[in-house]
Amino acid sequence: MRNRRIEEHPVLGSLRNRKAVSFTFDGKTCEGREGDTIASALLAHGIRQLRVHEESGRPRGIYCNIGHCFECRVTVDGKAGVRACMTEIREGMAVESGKVLPSPLNSSVFEADEMPRTYAEFAGKQKGDNKKEAPDA
């Protein structure tokens, strides 16, 4: 993976003696430096997309980078809604990007009268399963 770090900075000094820390992003192993946030470590690898919009699937990354907007939220070791711009990486940390979530009540996807009434019905429609489900006894 590419490394886009500024190793020697005229004001901030040298990065060379910072310890390497490895973590995974969507299962891929990435290496950052001690003190990196998830966002900065990924940015150094050229990864800017941290999630997609839950409904539209459009790409999202850091926006404010100061912990204010929650645009950078990712799942860390199973915990959702963690801000990538505020969270320091730890050795072995498993980071997952945000994915599209089901939107069963979105009326632009279903006509009002064919709205799914149960999650099972919704999941069936998503799979293109047109069979009418037997109503619950």
Add this chain to the structure above:
Amino acid sequence: MIICRCEEVTLEDIRDTFHTYKCSAREVKLRTRAGMGYCGGRTCRPAVDAVLEEVTGEKPGDDLPLKVQPPVRPVSLSVLGGDGDHA
């Protein structure tokens, strides 16, 4: 141009909603969900207020307020319930 990122509401959406429904700033907000997403409108609120004022001619804080609700940041239910790791 995107005004509210959490709910993906564009300037166009807000204008169209106002022109279609001829409604108050509050109703525009409820119809488009501008400023009602994950961040609680903490990020786009000044922009939403400015756009609504420009589009609807209403001053923020008129009869139907577009008020800010607590909490300041999104928090998980486990934090509120005193269970979990408080991260």
